[in-house]
Amino acid sequence: MPTPPKFLGIHASPPNWLRWLLTIIPFALLVIIYALASDTRQRENPSDKLLPTASKMYDAMQRAAFEENARTGEYQLWTDTGASLRRIGIGLGIAALCGLLCGLNLGIFIGMEHLFLPFVTFVSIIPPLAVLPILFIVFGVDELAKVVLIFIGTFPLITRDIQLTVKKIPREQIIKACTLGASQTSLAYRIVLPQIMPRLIETVRINMGPAWLFLIAAEAIAATNGLGYRIFLVRRYLAMDLIIPYVLWIVLIGAVVDSVLRLILRTRYAWYLESQE
Template sequence: MRRLVNLRPGRGSALVLGALPFFALLLVYLVASDLRLSENPSDKMLPALSSFADAIRQYATEPDQRSGQVLLWLDTQASLTRLGLSLLLGAALGLVFGIATGALPYVRAGFSPFIATLSLIPPLSILPILFIVFGMGEVSKVALILFGIAPFLMRDLSMRVGEIPSEQIIKAQTLGASSWTLITRVILPQLLPRLLDSLRLSLGSAWLFLIAAEAIAADEGLGYRIFLVRRYMAMDVILPYVAWITLLAFALDWSFRRVNRRLFPWYSGKNA
């Protein structure tokens, strides 16, 4: 039947429809920028595209006079290092505690209330505590991101363990599987693709906590640079940095999705 709910765009149409909001936003920006610059050529709120090009060239290709390094790549390396370490530690903690609380009733009784409580604490509220305990260095920044994503990963993976059909657990035990064998041969293989999905879902929060930590206490990083230049109202630097962060986040999300499809095709097919 020809109803809107039954009409599906082709691949080309889907690409066009997906690009339309971006073109519309760009058009609105160009019109608004032209109007503001016509009234005040020195306006910094909505700079022209040429200003963006100059700022990108300066930050992405020219060494900084003070440090001698190219700032965009210096900031990118610093931020991705902090983010990558936090995701790696969060994945390890999420997997260990997720499996333990999901598969072992005694561990679940002991740790689930504690993990649930941790997940309800706003991570940014403990940032001053982290700075006091760990100082203003890298540890406190990684700890903030880790505190923000690890409880979510633990709870999500624990629930996924509970969704494993009980028939599989019973059959494995009937065949003589020990608790360790159940975890390594039945639970873990089914949990690894879900871990990648959970990491994808936590990327937004991880970036938020990273930018917040860098804005408060850092001397390099994407968040640090944005908050450094805001005092000069340098929108020609801030907006490209925001766009670059968005592109990096999209690339990480796409990478997790591709790895999941490559390593666990059965999982991708099940969720298609």
């Protein structure tokens, strides 16, 4: 019997050490290429700002994280991080809650599906960034407009995903529950709801990227703090030694949140992951 390929191929099954190696290789190549390009430019022009060295980026982040701002008395990195996390947490959290409830009811009750699903689909087609000026006019340039933008950008997608997940629940299960005397409320919130909670976590993971995009766009236009605000503020000075670490910091925050959500899936909803294999 032929052995399965260890590296490439549709039936490849590399050992764990090789999986880790394959994961690291693209990142290592990116770091090496950047280091070589940065070193070349710095040799030609030590004042070059386009590709700063690792030491310059470290110094910039050191100042942002641990040096108190003389004007505001705040630590820039932590103030910006807290402001951005608060906005994205509120916006995506409300979108997830509303999307769960709406998607659940649209998937179970046919009348509600015909009444509201076309409207939700219509809203999901509207580019959220296109209505950003409208949001600033209606809600002002404070926190509410940024939260509403994140909500508008993620709520319709979460709703449609949950609704499709409810539709995939075997019809026989619904019929049996009704036959045994389950009310419509019990059917929705005691039988169907627990089954779609892991999918809610999955769709929140998927919508983290768009939520960050909407947040950074809103902060870039009208804000006095936040990670997106800081990136667009220092770009006028070509401060790549701060912009690049800020971008990497956003990536790190996203990776940590994604890992936490995956951990919740593995520990609390292991049955769901097994059903997806």
